[in-house]
Amino acid sequence: MRRGLSVVDALLPVLSVVAALALWELISRTGIISERDLPPMTTCVSTLWHLVQTGAFWHQLLLTVRGWALGLGVATVLAVPIGIVLGSSDLAGRAFRVPIEFLRPIPSAALIPLLFLTLGTNIKSEVFLAAFGAFWPLLVQTMYGVRDVDPVALDTARSFGLGPVERLYRVTLPSTVPYIATGLRISSTVALILAFTAELFMGIPGLGQAMNVANAFGLENELYALALATGFLGVAIHLVSTAVERRALRWHPSQRQAVS
Amino acid sequence: MLEISHVGKTYGSGARETRALADIDLTVVERELLCVVGPSGCGKTTLLKCVGGLLRPTTGEVRLHGRRVTEPPEEMALVFQDYSRSLMPWTSVRNNVLLPLRHKKLARSERARLVEDALEAVGLTRFIDHYPWQLSGGMQQRVAIARALAYQPSILLMDEPFASVDAQTRGDLEDLVLNVREQYGVTILFVTHDIDESVYLADRIAVLTHSPTEVKELIAVDLPSPRDQIATKELAEFARLRGHVYRLIKRERPAAGDLAAEQALAAVHPET
Amino acid sequence: MSARAWRLTKVGAEIAVPIAILLAWQAWTASAHQARFPRPTTILVEFQKLWLFSEFGQHVVPSLERIGAGFVLGAVIGVALGIPLGLSARARRAATPHIEYWRAMPPPALLPISIILAHSIADRQKISFIAFVCIFPVLLNTIDGIRGIDPTLIDTARSYGVPQREHIRRIVLPAAFPQIMAGLRNSLALAVIMMVLTEYFSSTNGVGYVLLISKNTFQLVPMWASIVLIGVLGYVLNLGFLLVERRVLAWHRGWRAALPE
Numbered sequence: 001m002r003r004g005l006s007v008v009d010a011l012l013p014v015l016s017v018v019a020a021l022a023l024w025e026l027i028s029r030t031g032i033i034s035e036r037d038l039p040p041m042t043t044c045v046s047t048l049w050h051l052v053q054t055g056a057f058w059h060q061l062l063l064t065v066r067g068w069a070l071g072l073g074v075a076t077v078l079a080v081p082i083g084i085v086l087g088s089s090d091l092a093g094r095a096f097r098v099p100i101e102f103l104r105p106i107p108s109a110a111l112i113p114l115l116f117l118t119l120g121t122n123i124k125s126e127v128f129l130a131a132f133g134a135f136w137p138l139l140v141q142t143m144y145g146v147r148d149v150d151p152v153a154l155d156t157a158r159s160f161g162l163g164p165v166e167r168l169y170r171v172t173l174p175s176t177v178p179y180i181a182t183g184l185r186i187s188s189t190v191a192l193i194l195a196f197t198a199e200l201f202m203g204i205p206g207l208g209q210a211m212n213v214a215n216a217f218g219l220e221n222e223l224y225a226l227a228l229a230t231g232f233l234g235v236a237i238h239l240v241s242t243a244v245e246r247r248a249l250r251w252h253p254s255q256r257q258a259v260s
Numbered sequence: 261m262l263e264i265s266h267v268g269k270t271y272g273s274g275a276r277e278t279r280a281l282a283d284i285d286l287t288v289v290e291r292e293l294l295c296v297v298g299p300s301g302c303g304k305t306t307l308l309k310c311v312g313g314l315l316r317p318t319t320g321e322v323r324l325h326g327r328r329v330t331e332p333p334e335e336m337a338l339v340f341q342d343y344s345r346s347l348m349p350w351t352s353v354r355n356n357v358l359l360p361l362r363h364k365k366l367a368r369s370e371r372a373r374l375v376e377d378a379l380e381a382v383g384l385t386r387f388i389d390h391y392p393w394q395l396s397g398g399m400q401q402r403v404a405i406a407r408a409l410a411y412q413p414s415i416l417l418m419d420e421p422f423a424s425v426d427a428q429t430r431g432d433l434e435d436l437v438l439n440v441r442e443q444y445g446v447t448i449l450f451v452t453h454d455i456d457e458s459v460y461l462a463d464r465i466a467v468l469t470h471s472p473t474e475v476k477e478l479i480a481v482d483l484p485s486p487r488d489q490i491a492t493k494e495l496a497e498f499a500r501l502r503g504h505v506y507r508l509i510k511r512e513r514p515a516a517g518d519l520a521a522e523q524a525l526a527a528v529h530p531e532t
Numbered sequence: 533m534s535a536r537a538w539r540l541t542k543v544g545a546e547i548a549v550p551i552a553i554l555l556a557w558q559a560w561t562a563s564a565h566q567a568r569f570p571r572p573t574t575i576l577v578e579f580q581k582l583w584l585f586s587e588f589g590q591h592v593v594p595s596l597e598r599i600g601a602g603f604v605l606g607a608v609i610g611v612a613l614g615i616p617l618g619l620s621a622r623a624r625r626a627a628t629p630h631i632e633y634w635r636a637m638p639p640p641a642l643l644p645i646s647i648i649l650a651h652s653i654a655d656r657q658k659i660s661f662i663a664f665v666c667i668f669p670v671l672l673n674t675i676d677g678i679r680g681i682d683p684t685l686i687d688t689a690r691s692y693g694v695p696q697r698e699h700i701r702r703i704v705l706p707a708a709f710p711q712i713m714a715g716l717r718n719s720l721a722l723a724v725i726m727m728v729l730t731e732y733f734s735s736t737n738g739v740g741y742v743l744l745i746s747k748n749t750f751q752l753v754p755m756w757a758s759i760v761l762i763g764v765l766g767y768v769l770n771l772g773f774l775l776v777e778r779r780v781l782a783w784h785r786g787w788r789a790a791l792p793e
Binding site for chain 3: 391
Binding site: 009012013015020037038091094095096097098101102105106107108109113116117118189192193201211223224227230234 | 541542543545546548549550553568622625626627628629630632633634635636637638639640641642643644645648649651721724725728729732733740743744746747752755756758759762763766767770
């Protein structure tokens with residue numbers, strides 16, 4: 001069994017990206033897809049490069065990040081305590097099972113018209129939408145985490161005379177942290193999608209609205225550049241949330257649910 | 261029939277190099293049941309995987325019927341210790357036994373017959389349409405054996421197949437192996453750490469050293485056939501052979517407190 | 533409280549709490565007198581008028597067709613790509629940057645582009661958009677499912693010389709199937725959301741379109757009825773999928789129950 005990767009193997013990811021970009025350039029320049037529909041890779045990248053040097057772009061990016069962060073924050077602040085309560089108490093968990101099962105599958109997107117008419121086309125709607133979507137995965141994961149606490153550990157704590165609050169604090173919560181971390185990873189993806197959606201569909205300032213403007217004025221290059229940038233923002237958020245999750249899972253046997 | 265010539269297997273490289281097998285030299289004769297015993301961690305499973313074509317030996321070669329073994333050969337069947345993990349839980353016992361036959365050039369009716377015959381030989385005809393996980397551990401191992409039998413190999417490799425089974429079931433399974441050998445005329449290479457089992461089953465026993473592993477001694481077992489769980493084990497010859505093998509292995513085990521040797525053992529055989 | 537009384541209390545709560553919530557909602561909206569928040573009873577009446585079954589054919593059917601076609605297409609591609617990637621570490625190395633990028637990309641960012649590339653807002657744009665998004669949960673779960681197959685099973689197949697095609701068909705796919713199903717379930721939920729988004733963004737029919745139009749024309753009760761419909765659709769599709777999963781994976785439950793702890 002050979003140790004270490006061959007040079008080709010190590011470079012494979014880089015080579016495949018280069019190949020894909022070259023393919024993009026080729027398809028566009030040779031007109032397989034017209035240049036109007038699919039601007040060449042070099043054009044899009046240079047547009048992105050120019051964009052990145054403008055203040056406006058970063059302002060819009062930060063607005064999207066702000067909507068994402070606030071939405072995720074609100075969701076966390078609500079979902080974790082509620083999840084702990086519902087997870088710890090069999091009565092509460094069962095009492096609210098049906099409402100949760102009905103509310104959970106509601107696509108947050110369906111609430112957009114409602115938000116138009118209530119909170120209006122501003123950051124409040126963006127945060128509400130992101131929070132609504134991010135709430136459910138966190139809630140469910142927190143509940144799983146609390147329910148999955150090792151009963152032996154709890155019994156041991158009880159036999160040492162720890163009261164219910166202390167047991168919650170010293171046994172249940174630490175054991176739930178990895179689940180919450182997984183929930184955060186899933187929810188942060190959802191929150192970004194919804195923050196962007198709110199901007200795109202409701203004209204709220206941010207990357208989504210920038211895309212609206214580019215679309216309205218037929219600026220294809222900008223459209224593609226913004227899409228690329230949004231993708232990178234998504235990757236950044238995904239990397240951070242995955243790193244946080246990995247850290248939280250490090251000392252805990254892997255208990256993750258299905259990959260999302 | 262099966263020639264294992266100077267087989268060695270080394271894992272890793274440089275400072276992390278571990279020599280699982282040093283030099284194994286062994287010949288298995290047609291229709292014999294050869295048991296391989298050795299101290300824990302001496303690389304018995306590694307040896308079997310090399311013989312079975314699942315691993316490439318670092319040195320030496322294995323020849324079956326004169327042909328070099330590089331891939332799992334068609335005339336050979338393996339029975340693993342982890343029977344439950346080697347059976348497909350999503351389908352019936354019948355389909356599990358059928359799997360290796362599907363790519364053989366046989367008529368459908370012929371395949372069905374082989375499956376039914378094999379399951380009858382191991383006494384599981386009643387459970388042919390059950391899921392494997394609905395059966396007990398011993399029964400699952402019999403399914404694995406039936407699967408090997410239906411495949412009609414000329415040689416059967418068994419890697420501590422009864423280690424995870426309770427003692428009483430083990431006795432039944434040992435007798436099953438002997439019956440099957442009589443009925444099918446198949447050659448068997450049987451790896452075990454259970455010394456009593458090795459003496460009970462074997463025509464010959466190969467005792468291995470601890471790593472780096474070699475064949476320490478080849479012992480001929482002259483006990484009368486057919487073997488019986490009670491009568492054979494009451495014979496003086498059984499006790500003598502058993503004691504002999506036990507002493508050979510005991511000398512191979514590191515003295516208590518020999519930490520370096522223990523670590524070398526553990527490094528070589530991660531499954532132990 | 534005795535064990536039996538406790539159990540009854542829990543069952544009672546399970547029934548009483550949803551009813552209480554509905555009653556509270558009804559009471560609040562009745563007293564609030566806001567057009568934006570009609571009473572649940574009003575919504576229900578409108579729901580029946582609109583969706584059962586006058587507008588069903590014109591709007592619900594196209595939406596369901598798009599969900600169905602997009603989901604199936606995405607699932608097939610996801611599994612088809614997932615098999616070689618699951619089996620080959622080298623292929624995974626090459627594909628990783630692409631997978632990591634596209635799975636992290638928020639799908640709505642691709643909506644305008646999908647319209648440009650498809651040259652239309654007809655079904656093909658919608659279905660290809662939904663399919664594209666549906667690929668990723670299935671792809672990732674297929675890869676994970678294949679990588680997680682017990683090596684003993686693989687060794688057994690190798691030792692019996694099972695040829696590659698048989699191996700994939702009879703061992704790899706069934707073994708990975710439980711994990712693939714989890715991916716399919718996520719994908720289905722995603723398909724519903726994407727259907728709403730893409731119809732809301734640009735469409736001439738469909739549930740999302742009705743949602744948009746009723747908002748634009750300030751027809752608030754139909755708007756609410758559409759929201760409820762979308763929720764019901766998501767719930768029913770998920771339930772249907774779970775029922776199918778339960779039957780198809782019966783062996784899996786039995787097997788896991790029989791595993792020694």
